[in-house]
Structure formats: structure tokens, C-alpha cells
Amino acid sequence: MTGQEAVSEAMRQMVDGLDYTPIERLIADLVPEDACRKPAGGPYSIATIAWHTWFWVNAWVVAIDASGDPFQGLDPDASWPEVAPSEWPGLRERLRESLKAATALCSGQDLDRITYQDRTVGGNLLQIAVHTAYHIGQITLIRLELGLWPPAGGD
């Protein structure tokens, strides 16, 4: 069993949703108003969590690519913005694209190569998988709290 197999498997499970609802199904049927609605007492909408998830997936992908500033001039401590309903379709697409980019990076990489702040490629990829899994759990709970369960296509 190799590191390559391990990170590929972690990413595959996170994206495909083994034993869980795939992230694509959790976001695909959300209309902008529902995506931007907050649960009672909750500080964040699904759209805000999706923005935060996209920000970090993208940051780690850029770090692996070594193609520039991972944070693209944005403040990583301010990664929970309010998202307007009009921004939701574009944000959803950016999240999808970042996950596709992360999945593509799981093959053909030297997992021990140092990326950003002494992290490694393998560490960044695993971090994408587990960090996103964490936010999938949050999105699932918010959908339940907002009465948006099950998503189209089933749970």
C-alpha cells in the first residue's frame, strides 16, 4: 500500500461520499435563497461554509502547484464571509472545480515534496480530504435543521 493509494482513496471517498451523501448531492439542488439561509442560532449559512471550504481547497491546490500565493491576497482569518444569493451559483461551481483539481493532483505527484510553510504534497492532499469531510458534516446538519433533507437524489 502506497502513499499515493492512501491520498487517492481519501479523496475518492470524500468526493464520492462512501457511506455518506456525496458533497455534489448536498449542494447541487440548493437554490440560492436556501444556500444563504442560516439555521436558528447558527452563525453560518451553507454558502458561507462552502466559501470557506472552497478557499482552503483552493489554497492547498495552489500550494501544491506552487503557482503563486495560496491565499491569492485574501486573509485566511477572514474565510467565513457572508455570501449573497446571487453569488451562490458561481461559488458552487468554484467549489466543484477546486475539488476536481484536488482529485487530479492525487496522481503523479511526489507526496514528500515540500509545499507551503513546510507542509508536504501528501499532507496537503490529506488535509483537503479531512477538512472537507468535516464541513460536509456541517452542511448535512444545516440541511437537516433547515428542513432541506433529503437532498434531491436521496441521502
Added chain:
Amino acid sequence: MDVQAALKGQYHAALAMLHQEIERCPEDLWVSGQHPRNYWRIVYHTLFYTHLYLMPTVDDFVPWRLNRQHSECLYELDEDSNEMPPEDPPYSREELLEYCQMVDALVDPGVDRLDLDATTCGIPWYNMSKLEHQMLNIRHAQGHVGQLSELCLAAGVDLDWAGSRKAMR
């Protein structure tokens, strides 16, 4: 890439966050939620399965000293009859902090003794390799940790994200 070290780091990170969610949870939140998805039961479910799935096989599992049958269950015991698990009294936060620390201490020796090349996972209800199952276990834990963090945030309790890390002690 040292896969075993990576797995350990991610287990410890998930358990460190769960530890925060036990420690910082207000008492009213601890017992909140509709049976059988009360906050404390989600914590217990997460610890129970993280513990169980760290074992080479289901036969190697020795339950925690205070384990109660079905307290780990968040769903119907039987989908056909809709029978729910019994409404047990909640475990205390101190008890589940102890369990959390126990599971965390099992991570390093537990991962070391797993055969990550095995084509079966040793858990009869999963038909997958051991590596796939370990990834599933970490994702499962993180998914519930995410749910609990959302409940904490709604109660005004903030938590710190834990990246890969070493054992609590």
C-alpha cells in the same frame, strides 16, 4: 510519504477537536437534541466507532468500561419496525473525556498493528480493504466532529481547527 504516520496524525487531529467539543460544550447543549441524536450520543457514537474501527477485526474489539449496548446508536435499531434505541441517561462529559483520551492513546499502537495492505477490513458489514476502511473511519469521525462544531457554534462556543497532530499525551 509515511502512510501510518499520516493516519495517526489525522486520527489525533479529529480526536483533539472532539475533545474540545466535549470540554467546551455547555451543559444544556450536552443533553440537547431529539433522541437518539442528542449531542452526547453523537459524541459517544463517534468515539465508539473510531475505537471499534481502529481494531484489526471486530473480534479484537474490547468495549470501553462504561459501554452500554445501543448507546452508540443514532438511528432506528430496526428500520422495518422503527424500533428506537432505549433512552439511556447521558454519559457525563468527564466520562466521555476519559473515553476520548483512551481512544487517542490507542491510535498509535492501533495503527501500527494494522495490515494496511489487507484486501479485507475485518469488519463484516464493510466489504473493502483495510486502507479504504481506515480512510472511512477518519472521514466518519470528522463528519460528526463537523456536526458537533456546528451545534457548538450555534450555542456561541467557538472551536479551534486541529490539523495533523500527535497524541494528547
